[in-house]
Amino acid sequence: MTGKELVIAAFQHADTPRAPWVPFAGIHAGKLKGYNAQELLTDGEKLVESLREVHRLYVPDGMPIVFDLQLEAEILGCDLMWSENNPPSVTSHPLANQDEMPDKFVEKTDGRVPLILDACRKMKAEFGDKTALYGLFCGPFTLASHLAGTRLFKDMKKNPEYVHKIMDYCTKNALRMIDYYAETGMDIVAPVDPLVSQISPKAFEEYLAGPYSELFKHIREKGLHSSFFVCGNALPNIENMCKTNPDGISIDENIPMATAKEITDRYNLAIGGNIPLTTTMLFGNQQDNMKFVVDMVGSVARKNLIVSPGCDMPYDVPLENVIAVAEAVRDIDKYRELLKNYESAGVGADVELPDYANAVRPYVEAYTLDSASCAACTYMWAVVNDAKDHFGDRIEIAEYKYTTKDGIARSKKLGVANLPSVYINGELAYASVIPNQEEFFRKIESYIK
Amino acid sequence: MAKEEILKRIAKLVAEGDEEEAVQAVKEGFAAGLDPLVILNEGAAKGMDIVSEQYSAGEAYLPELVLSGDTMSAVIEVIFANMSKEQAAASKQGVIVIGQAKGDVHDIGKNVVAALLSVNGFEVHDLGIDVTVKSFYDKAQEVGADIVAISTLLTTSLPYLEDTARYLTDTNTRNKYQLIVGGGPVTPEFAKKIGADGWARNAFDCVELCRKLVAKGNPGAGSTMIVDSEAV
Numbered sequence: 001m002t003g004k005e006l007v008i009a010a011f012q013h014a015d016t017p018r019a020p021w022v023p024f025a026g027i028h029a030g031k032l033k034g035y036n037a038q039e040l041l042t043d044g045e046k047l048v049e050s051l052r053e054v055h056r057l058y059v060p061d062g063m064p065i066v067f068d069l070q071l072e073a074e075i076l077g078c079d080l081m082w083s084e085n086n087p088p089s090v091t092s093h094p095l096a097n098q099d100e101m102p103d104k105f106v107e108k109t110d111g112r113v114p115l116i117l118d119a120c121r122k123m124k125a126e127f128g129d130k131t132a133l134y135g136l137f138c139g140p141f142t143l144a145s146h147l148a149g150t151r152l153f154k155d156m157k158k159n160p161e162y163v164h165k166i167m168d169y170c171t172k173n174a175l176r177m178i179d180y181y182a183e184t185g186m187d188i189v190a191p192v193d194p195l196v197s198q199i200s201p202k203a204f205e206e207y208l209a210g211p212y213s214e215l216f217k218h219i220r221e222k223g224l225h226s227s228f229f230v231c232g233n234a235l236p237n238i239e240n241m242c243k244t245n246p247d248g249i250s251i252d253e254n255i256p257m258a259t260a261k262e263i264t265d266r267y268n269l270a271i272g273g274n275i276p277l278t279t280t281m282l283f284g285n286q287q288d289n290m291k292f293v294v295d296m297v298g299s300v301a302r303k304n305l306i307v308s309p310g311c312d313m314p315y316d317v318p319l320e321n322v323i324a325v326a327e328a329v330r331d332i333d334k335y336r337e338l339l340k341n342y343e344s345a346g347v348g349a350d351v352e353l354p355d356y357a358n359a360v361r362p363y364v365e366a367y368t369l370d371s372a373s374c375a376a377c378t379y380m381w382a383v384v385n386d387a388k389d390h391f392g393d394r395i396e397i398a399e400y401k402y403t404t405k406d407g408i409a410r411s412k413k414l415g416v417a418n419l420p421s422v423y424i425n426g427e428l429a430y431a432s433v434i435p436n437q438e439e440f441f442r443k444i445e446s447y448i449k
Numbered sequence: 450m451a452k453e454e455i456l457k458r459i460a461k462l463v464a465e466g467d468e469e470e471a472v473q474a475v476k477e478g479f480a481a482g483l484d485p486l487v488i489l490n491e492g493a494a495k496g497m498d499i500v501s502e503q504y505s506a507g508e509a510y511l512p513e514l515v516l517s518g519d520t521m522s523a524v525i526e527v528i529f530a531n532m533s534k535e536q537a538a539a540s541k542q543g544v545i546v547i548g549q550a551k552g553d554v555h556d557i558g559k560n561v562v563a564a565l566l567s568v569n570g571f572e573v574h575d576l577g578i579d580v581t582v583k584s585f586y587d588k589a590q591e592v593g594a595d596i597v598a599i600s601t602l603l604t605t606s607l608p609y610l611e612d613t614a615r616y617l618t619d620t621n622t623r624n625k626y627q628l629i630v631g632g633g634p635v636t637p638e639f640a641k642k643i644g645a646d647g648w649a650r651n652a653f654d655c656v657e658l659c660r661k662l663v664a665k666g667n668p669g670a671g672s673t674m675i676v677d678s679e680a681v
Contacts, residue, residue, distance in 0.1 A: 153512040198511035
């Protein structure tokens, strides 16, 4: 099955040979090509270039084009504050003191919509046959809070009529976004509504149930699949979310996957997300990330499961951590066994490393998860082979795979922290980032006696 | 209406977030001869306790917190206007400088925390959003703060929390201020790592944390107090 088929199968609630992998690389995509958040989200060429890199390195089964909840708000009059490594933030609320809803609606020619739709079309043309593409839009409740500020929360008690009115306005805008994404050939269209976790089930029923049922019905009528993204501890509302009839939902780390899936399984919906963004993806190491995925997938039935980060990945998530997740997803049983080996105290103790200091020829060693399956590892091993072709007998090369006990032992002995990495004579030359060939060859030259 | 009944009514109205009726009930309390401190502690504060319990039980959410916080603020204003200077001073729990870390403008959660601290007797100086490390320091020095509280929702602003701890150390003021941190990506582990004095799960836990830290004293001693009502 292609990645796309896996994702679609999950949304159609069919059995899949493994859980599909959908990394939410929003602003993090920019990091892969050295672009900041503003460059990524305001320049279509840079966006597509970055998305190509996401596709190349993380080998996703599905991927979003953008993860920007301020897109519609900006068009509808909110001021934004841009920052280097975060999506922009809303700093003003144009409807905070206005009871009537504007006539203005999001058009496909407005603001940054054209560049995003163009990116959708380009990604569809390049990867659309094998990778499921997600069009994300700001959920109507969060959009309403952007437009109205904290008034929205107060008026849920004091002025329900206003809340119904603004929800209706935001839903109409959301319906337009669905239409725009549908025209570009997105496979999955998903509202992202983090504030759902901040309201009671009763408030959800009163203000959100109707609009969301309408949105998911509309997505289905377009022949597309839908997912309902939420953040925070939304456990009290998971059941209500299911009742609005999406094809799936996506949760963050605040809810145990097993607990949430017990609910979504009753409604036969797909569920994804849950990998902790900060503690695991940003601050953890590769073993932490693999272990989380292995444990999470092991804690629930595979049907209806999608492996994804809890939300939009932080900009600075180390790419090797995402690569580790991408690998673990593809063979959970193998990586469960490997993690056991890694955790064995004795592994690595009896390995003897070469006498690098007195080596006649430099040892150029690639430490990989497995170049046969991990895309980034394949590229890393390929540049090492290119070096061998170039330098011939003047260098020694070797690959040590994390998928073998010997490889684990060797990497532990050398203290390899990130995979893939290249070491020259036992010294770290490159971690995770595939080196530029010219620079790599120069570095090797410096080791040749 | 009996005094007891008035106090119960004030508590109920604060919990329900009915600002106009709550202020009216406080005025009735004064007319009935109730002491402002009694109205504060036996009436209004009990209302916030009710909301806190409802929040912990999953019966109150952000809209309820915002409304109750606003109501409590309005009630406090009326109560303090009727207090003597001695009473007002005696009811003060401590001085807090609070703000959203540099680079971060998401302030809904921080505003709820600031409101709850304020209505629970703390003198709160809210520096707002996108606050620099030096601004926290300057304000704390200016008002003689007991606590410096920093919140962020952004992982990219996390380094500023650590910078603040370091700045206080570098200026030899780390032992003057209890440094507490919170917000979505701020974990207890992170709080410990940067040497913060405290971390709380939510706004109500933060009130408890601040009370405990002020009572404990000895800021910057190296231990991190964790208040987590959701901990199993």
